[in-house]
Amino acid sequence: MQHHLNSKDVYTTLKKDPTSSLSTKLDRLLKKFLTDxxxxxxxxxxxxxxxxxxxxxxxxxxIHKIGVxxxxxxxxxxxxxxxxxxxxxxxxxxxxxxxxxxKRLP
Numbered sequence: 520m521q522h523h524l525n526s527k528d529v530y531t532t533l534k535k536d537p538t539s540s541l542s543t544k545l546d547r548l549l550k551k552f553l554t555d556x557x558x559x560x561x562x563x564x565x566x567x568x569x570x571x572x573x574x575x576x577x578x579x580x581x582i583h584k585i586g587v588x589x590x591x592x593x594x595x596x597x598x599x600x601x602x603x604x605x606x607x608x609x610x611x612x613x614x615x616x617x618x619x620x621x622k623r624l625p
Contacts, residue, residue: 576594
């Protein structure tokens with residue numbers, strides 16, 4: 520896993536954890552939407568994460584490959600935007616379901 524993290528072209532070292540500032544900005548925005556009556560109280564509560572954490576990186580071995588390399592996995596469970604994502608994906612899903620099918624080109 521350390522090999523993946525040392526890839527400077529893929530990962531950047533942050534000076535500080537942005538989780539709390541991102542969470543604060545999102546809370547302010549959601550409160551403004553609630554105050555302006557753009558979202559109902561129930562939606563406001565659903566879009567908030569009370570105790571956010573930063574995304575967790577871990578690795579799973581690719582046992583079917585020679586040398587058993589690691590596949591990096593990032594868990595976004597309980598991150599500041601995870602609840603917002605869940606609500607928005609539920610709201611937007613009906614817009615994506617249509618009877619139009621794309622055909623694969625030869």
